Amino acid sequence: MPSRWKAAARRVRELRLIAKGLISRTHVVQAHIIPMRRCNLDCGYCNEYDDVSKPVPLDTMQRRVDHLARLGASLVTISGGEPLLHPDLDLIIARIRSHGIIAGMITNGYLLTADRVKRLNDAGLDHLQISIDNIMPDEVSKKSLKVLDRKLQILAADADFHVNINSVVGGGVKNPEDAMVIATRALELGLSSTVGIIHDGTGQLKPLDPVSLDVFHRIRQLNKSSYARLNGFQEAIARGESNEWRCRAGARYIYICENGLVHYCSQQRGYPGTPIEDYTTADLRREYLTEKGCAPACTVSCVHQTSLIDFWRDPQTIRRPFEPRPEPALVRIETAGH
Numbered sequence: 556m557p558s559r560w561k562a563a564a565r566r567v568r569e570l571r572l573i574a575k576g577l578i579s580r581t582h583v584v585q586a587h588i589i590p591m592r593r594c595n596l597d598c599g600y601c602n603e604y605d606d607v608s609k610p611v612p613l614d615t616m617q618r619r620v621d622h623l624a625r626l627g628a629s630l631v632t633i634s635g636g637e638p639l640l641h642p643d644l645d646l647i648i649a650r651i652r653s654h655g656i657i658a659g660m661i662t663n664g665y666l667l668t669a670d671r672v673k674r675l676n677d678a679g680l681d682h683l684q685i686s687i688d689n690i691m692p693d694e695v696s697k698k699s700l701k702v703l704d705r706k707l708q709i710l711a712a713d714a715d716f717h718v719n720i721n722s723v724v725g726g727g728v729k730n731p732e733d734a735m736v737i738a739t740r741a742l743e744l745g746l747s748s749t750v751g752i753i754h755d756g757t758g759q760l761k762p763l764d765p766v767s768l769d770v771f772h773r774i775r776q777l778n779k780s781s782y783a784r785l786n787g788f789q790e791a792i793a794r795g796e797s798n799e800w801r802c803r804a805g806a807r808y809i810y811i812c813e814n815g816l817v818h819y820c821s822q823q824r825g826y827p828g829t830p831i832e833d834y835t836t837a838d839l840r841r842e843y844l845t846e847k848g849c850a851p852a853c854t855v856s857c858v859h860q861t862s863l864i865d866f867w868r869d870p871q872t873i874r875r876p877f878e879p880r881p882e883p884a885l886v887r888i889e890t891a892g893h
Contacts, residue, residue: 561715565681568657572629576807576864580843581836582627584807585861587821590616590647592636592813596663598688599695603821604636611813613643617650619815619831624654626834632659632682632857634821636813639666645678652679659683663698667706669713676715683714686721686751690733700737711744719747722774724767731767738774750774752792752854762795788859797851801862801871805842808861809834819847820855826875841873848877 576584590611594604623631631651638644639662651658659682660675675683687703688696710718720741722734734750741748750771752763763771771793788798804810804819811817811831817838818824829838843865853859 558715562717565657565717568655568681572657573864575627575629579627580865580869581839583623583629583809583839584864585630585632585857586623586626586628586809586811587632587634587857588616588619588623588811589635589813590633590644591638591641593640594635594637594663595640595665596637596697598698603634608636608813610641610643611815613646615815616643616647619811620647620650620654620656622832622834623811624656626836626839628656630657630659632661634661637663637666639671645674648675648678648680652681657681661686664703664706667709669709672709672713676713680716682717682719683710684719684721686723687737688723688728688733689730690736693729695729700733700740704740707741707744707746711746717747719749721749721751723751724771725752725763728767731764731770734770735773738777742777748774748777750789751856752789763793768793789854789856792854798853798859800850800859801866801869802847802850802853802858803843803862803865804847804858805845806839807843807865808858819849820858822855823847823849844869844871845873845875846871847875 572584575582592603592605592608593610594601594606597604597606620631633644633647633651638660641647648658648660658678658680660680661684664685664687685703685706686698687700688698690700692699692702707718707720720737722737722741724731724734728734738748738750752771771789788800791798802819804823805817805827808820809817809831810820810824812824815831817827817829817831817834819826819842827834827838827842847853
C-alpha cells in the first residue's frame with residue numbers, strides 16, 4: 556500500500572488541480588492519451604483496440620505530452636489498447652510527471668507483476684484503474700476476478716499509487732451479482748472501488764434491468780466515502796434518463812488518439828480531429844462554449860467528472876448536434892524505425 560506521505564502529497568496535487576480548474580477556464584483539466592492501440596485481449600464489447608498496431612514512438616509521445624503541458628493539463632490518463640504493452644511506458648509516465656502533471660493509467664492488469672509495479676512506482680504513476688467484468692472469464696470478457704485476483708494482491712502489497720477497481724453492469728454482463736463480489740473484494744484488499752455502466756458504441760446510455768439496477772445501488776452504498784459520490788449523473792443513466800449538463804469535451808477534457816488527433820472522447824472520435832501539436836487556447840475556448848448533442852445520453856464518466864468543475868458557469872452558445880454514426884474505425888498507426 557502507498558505510504559502515508561506519498562498519499563498525502565498526491566492529495567495535495569489533486570486539490571491543486573481543483574483549485575486551478577476553478578480559477579482558470581482556459582486550460583485542459585484532464586487529457587486522455589493513447590500510446591498503444593493494440594491489446595492482448597479481445598473483449599466483445601470493446602471498440603478501443605486492435606491486434607496489429609505498433610506502439611507510438613517514444614519521441615512522438617514525449618512531444619505530445621510536452622504540448623499538453625503547454626496547454627496547462629493538470630491530469631494525463633494513459634490508456635489503450637493495453638498501455639503495458641508499450642516498451643517505453645515508464646518513460647512516458649516519467650515525462651508526464653516531469654511537468655508536475657498527475658499521471659494516471661487504465662489497464663486490463665494482465666501484465667502486472669511485482670517488478671512491473673515497482674517500475675510504475677519509480678516512474679511516478681499516481682493512479683491506476685482496472686475494470687473487472689466478471690468472476691469467471693467468458694466469451695465476452697477475459698477480465699475476470701479469477702484471473703486478476705493475484706494481480707490485485709500484488710497491487711495491494713506493492714503499489715505506491717492509488718488503485719481503483721471498476722466493476723461493470725449493463726449490456727453483455729451475464730451475472731450482475733459478479734460486480735458486487737468484485738467491489739467487495741477490492742475493498743477487502745484496501746483498494747478503492749467504483750461501478751460503471753456499459754454503454755453502446757457511441758457512448759450513449761443503455762438503461763439497466765431491475766437486477767442490475769439493484770446491484771448498482773448496493774455497490775454505490777459500499778462507496779459512500781469515495782470519489783464515487785461524484786458520479787451522481789449515473790443514477791439517471793442507470794434508469795435510462797437523460798442528464799442536462801454542460802459537456803466541456805474538447806476543452807477541459809480532451810482525448811488524443813494514437814495518431815495524435817484530438818477528439819471529444821473515446822466514443823466520439825472524429826471531431827475536432829486536429830493534431831495535438833496544432834491545438835491551441837483558441838480551440839479550447841471554442842469547445843468550452845460548444846454544446847454537444849450527444850451529452851444528454853452520455854455515459855462517459857471521465858468527461859462528466861471533469862466537466863463538474865464548470866457546471867455552474869458559462870452557458871454554452873455554440874451548438875453541435877449529435878450525428879449518430881458507426882462505431883469509430885480503428886486506424887493502424889505506422890511507426891517507421893521503431
